[in-house]
Amino acid sequence: MIERGFSPTDIKTVIEQGHVIQEYPDDTPYPSRLFLGFVRDRPVHVVSAYDDLGDREVIVTVYEPDPDLWLADFTKRK
Numbered sequence: 001m002i003e004r005g006f007s008p009t010d011i012k013t014v015i016e017q018g019h020v021i022q023e024y025p026d027d028t029p030y031p032s033r034l035f036l037g038f039v040r041d042r043p044v045h046v047v048s049a050y051d052d053l054g055d056r057e058v059i060v061t062v063y064e065p066d067p068d069l070w071l072a073d074f075t076k077r078k
Helices: 008-017
Strands: 019-024 032-039 042-051 056-063
Touching: 008 032, 008 042, 008 056
Parallel strands: none
Antiparallel strands: 019 032, 032 042, 042 056
16 A cells, blocks of 8 residues: 555545445455545555454555556446
């Protein structure tokens, strides 16, 4: 996340204000979701898993989606 130029505040913003574009309810140990948001006009994908027992969001990965692999709105793979 840091190596890709995103701060913890950036990621929190994506989770709070972005959109869930995919859900993975069967992921273990916790169900996960793929969020799309924008940080300084950069599209950002955040994959997180929610631990409802511990009431915490676990960040799995953060990346800027490759426009060659995603549709123009970054919500679906080509």
